[in-house]
Amino acid sequence: MxxxxxxxxxxxxxxxxxxxxxxxxxxxxxxxxxxxxxxxxxxxxxxxxxxxxxxxxxxxxxxxxxxxxxxxxxxxxxxxxxxxxxxxxxxxxxxxxxxxxxxxxALPQPTALARFIQNSQEQLVDTAEQLRNGVVLLGQLVLDVGYLIRTPSALPLAEISNTIYDAGVKALGITALVGFLIGIVLSYLSALQLKMFGAEIYIIDILGLSIIRELGPLLAAILVAGRSGSAMTAQIGIMRVTEELDALSAMGISHSLRLVLPKVAALTIAMPLLAVWTNAAALLGGMLSAKQSLDIGFQQFFIKLPDTIPLVNVFIGLGKSAVFGLMIALVACHFGFRIKPNTESLGNETTNSVVAAITSVIMIDAVFAILFMNVGMPS
Incomplete structure (x- = not known):
């Protein structure tokens, strides 16, 4: 039908x-x-x-x-x-x-080797472009510092203060918690080995040198890179999406002076202070664990620590913390300005910022370890 x-x-x-x-x-x-x-x-x-x-x-x-x-x-x-x-x-x-x-x-598809070569070339070109942009950003920062030396009244104190509060004060809780737990773990694991050789008293040397010189600054930098670095990148990215960066350019306001320099200055100041705070929390956790596992009193810990750990280690830790803060801020701003006006780019570049910042921190820490290999070590 x-x-x-x-x-x-x-x-x-x-x-x-x-x-x-x-x-x-x-x-x-x-x-x-x-x-x-x-x-x-x-x-x-x-x-x-x-x-x-x-x-x-x-x-x-x-x-x-x-x-x-x-x-x-x-x-x-x-x-x-x-x-x-x-x-x-x-x-x-x-x-x-x-x-x-x-x-x-029907066009012939490239072979696996050709695709690998093409991807490698694209990665190399992108890396070279990022290095060039990073050098340009650092050079502009130096020019801004020179401008502020000539005209101190243009110093963005409000932006620096706000960034110190956001990246430093608000990070005190998480850095203290992580430092305290790392101190407990490090002390407990070291105590297990030291008991085998009857060298329990050297727990103070191990905790003091490893925390003050390495772990404290490194832990604080990694936490700040993941917490504050990503926030800085996302902030600049949102300004790109909402066209606030274009508005600043139209008004003749320098992106570097108002966005990059306050973040770099704030983290360079806040990171050494956070490192000291993390060191104190980690040493406290180590002392509590040493008291429980090795019966080493707090008074003995405080008396022996300054004698076994040279003071120069404190300055090495503070110096590398300042460099960590400088690098984290530069990396965060660099990837923030790379964000395109869409949400997908915002997420990708924020993730890249955190990965690059943490990688840079570890690389800088390795450089410091090599340069100061024979400095501040107990004799």
Missing amino acids: TNPALSSATAPSVDITTQQGQSHITLRGCWDLRHIAVTKKPLQLVKDHGHDNNCHWDLTAISKLDGSTALILWQAWGEKLPQRLNIKPEHQALFERWQQQKSLT
């Missing part, structure tokens, strides 16, 4: 005639999804003769053809146009689109 909604003029149909041993197939009516979904027999006839290269196809009698049905015909013909085909120009464009896509997919 035929659908009464479809008239004979609009229903798709297929006429097959044979002339001189060659099949002539003529398509008539409306060939769109609405009509071929009702009458499936014409489409089945097309599929039955689709791979016959001797057929002559005539589509000029089609009154309507949509892109989806053109794809079905294209697939029925083996994803290629028949050699003998008559078609209207407006319908020809529908098939040309699928033919172009097939040509693109």
Whole structure:
């Protein structure tokens, strides 16, 4: 039974005639999804003769053809146009689109080695570009410092104070907690080994040197890089998305002077203070653990610590903490300015900022360890 909604003029149909041993197939009516979904027999006839290269196809009698049905015909013909085909120009464009896509997919795909080389080249170019931008950012920072020395009234004290509060004061809790727990763990593990050799008293040397010189500044820097560095990058990125950076440029306000310098100055000041705070919390945790596991009193700990740990180690820790703060702020600002005005870029560059900042901190710590290898070590 035929659908009464479809008239004979609009229903798709297929006429097959044979002339001189060659099949002539003529398509008539409306060939769109609405009509071929009702009458499936014409489409089945097309599929039955689709791979016959001797057929002559005539589509000029089609009154309507949509892109989806053109794809079905294209697939029925083996994803290629028949050699003998008559078609209207407006319908020809529908098939040309699928033919172009097939040509693109038929292009030879690069080998795994070629893709590796291409990706490596892109990574090298991106790394070189980032290094250049980092040097430019650092150079602009030096110029801003020179400008502020000549005109101290332009110093952005409010921005520096706010950043010290956000990156320093608000980080006291998490740095103290992590430092305290690390001190307990380090003291407990060291005590297990020292008991085997009867050298329990050297727990003070191990805790003092490792925490004051290395672990305290490093832990504080890693926590600040993950907490405050990501916030700085996201802040600049949001300003990019909301076009606040463009507004500052239009008003003639320097991005470097108002955004980069306050963050660099604040972290350079706050990081040594956070390192001292983290050292104190870690030493407190170590003392409590030493008291429980080795029965070493607090008074003995306080008396022996200054004698076993040279004071220069404190200055080495403070110096590297200042450099950590400088680098974290520069990396955060660098990736912040790389953010494009879309949310995907905001998330990616914030993640890259944290990874790059933590990596830079560890690399700088290794450089300090090599440079000051023979400085401040107990004799």
